Amino acid sequence: MTYNRxxxxxxxxxELLKSRGxxxxxxxxxxxxxERVGYYRLSAYWYPFRxxxxxxxxxxGKLSTKALNEFHADTQFVDAVHLYLFDKKLRLYLADALERIEVSLRVDLSYLLxxxxxxxxxxxxxxxxHPTFSNRPFYKGSQQSNFDAWLTKYRGLVSRSKEDFVRHYHDHHGKELPVWVAVELLDFGAISQLFSMLNVKDQKTIALRYGVPNWQVFKSWLYSLSYLRNLVAHHSRLWNRNITSKPMLPQQGEISWCDYFIGTADYSFxxxxxxxxxxxxxxxxxxxxxxxxRVLEHLKEFPEQHSNKKLNLNGMGITEEWEEWW
Structure with a gap:
């Protein structure tokens, strides 16, 4: 198919936007x-108003939904801008939080190993x-194990690093960095990979430090947060996105707030x-x-719209009575 736009x-x-209402x-x-943000980036925020x-x-005979080149009545350009700014601020809050989690996990892994x-x-x-975890194929049909894939990624992070402490260590102590130095080069994805290969006892130990009794749930959470970190780092639309890396939920009653999501498949995505x-x-x-x-106050300030098509926090998967446990 030839692109002809x-x-x-x-x-x-x-003028194109105005012609569409x-x-x-x-x-x-x-x-x-x-001029500053771009048509394509902003289009993600006026898309729901089409x-x-x-x-x-x-x-x-399969049914599908098709977006028309027409906006709902009374849709204003500022409706999309306000959503964009709301989403931008949400990502900034998450960048702060994910940094704290990433740094904490670096300490946990380096201290334990x-x-x-x-x-x-x-x-x-x-x-x-754990041999089963580390020696498993990185993906179906891969000749590379999970550990080999992680090591390749780690070596790449070291070789590309411009950090003074890496140069200093190589000059004075040798090529291989000890784990308490190495973790400072790991991104969230590499941290998640490293954690997922630990022995079960060690995964349990770290998971419990964060109040998560199930190590498999915690491993799933780190994988999903790595996905979230990538969205935030690349300034991607977040607020109403369908999550492709769905986190595992614990059993009913294990973590009280998680009970609000159990049995609500739509919210889990x-x-x-x-x-x-x-x-x-x-x-x-x-x-x-x-x-x-601070996040609570930000969510409560979800922007109102002029458009006849009204959006709300349900697009984020907000559960009922969420403020009671948040």
Whole structure:
């Protein structure tokens, strides 16, 4: 299929939106946003205000939803801008929280592994890693094991590092970094991978530090938070996204707030569950934190819209009575 949509100037982009029914009350400000933020990025925030129709395939008879080139009545350009700014601030809160979690996990991993061997992170032996986890194929059909894939990623992080402490260590102590130095180069994904290969006893030990009694649940959470970290780092739309890395939930009654999500499949694929996981881990790291209160106030300030199509926090997967346990 050939792509045939022509390039459009910023004024032409604005005229296109107006031709589809969008109300622009301040053209100068609207053009400024198109020039600074971009049509494509903003389109994710006016997309929910478009009209949709249900279509049926001629051959398969399968029903599908098609977005029309028309906005709901009274949709204004600022409706999309306010959503964009709400989402941007939400990502900033998450960047702060995920940094705290990432740094804390670095300490946990380096302290535990380093107590046995300063170079445990590069030795695939059962004293450090569970053979079933570390030797499993990285993905179906892969000739590379989980450990080999992790080690390749780790070596890449070291070789690309411009950190002074890495250069200093190599100059004075040798090529291989001890684990308490090495962890400072790990991103959230590498941390999640390293944790997932630990022996079950060690995974349980770390999980319990964060108040999670089930190590498999905690491992799943780290994987999902790694996905969330990537969204935040790349400034991706978050507030109403369908989550592709669904976190595991504990058994009923194990973690009280999780009970609100059990049996509500739709909510489990929305960002609010990841926000709730983040909240729990941050509070376990910093018991006196006010982070969750700041996020609460931000969520309560969800922007109102001029559009006849009204959006709300349900798009995030907010559960009923969420403020009671948040």
């Amino acid at each position: 022509p390039w459009k100037s910023f004024p032409e982009q604005l 969008m109300i622009v009350t301040d053209e100068t400000a609207a053009l400024d946003y198109l 009209k949709f129709e249900i279509t049926q395939g001629n051959e398969t 380093g107590s046995r061997d300063p170079f445990a992170h590069v030795k695939n032996i059962k004293e450090h890693f 929305k960002p609010f569950l990841l926000l709730s996981i983040t909240r729990m881990l941050v509070k376990s790291i910093c018991p006196r934190t006010q982070w969750h209160k």
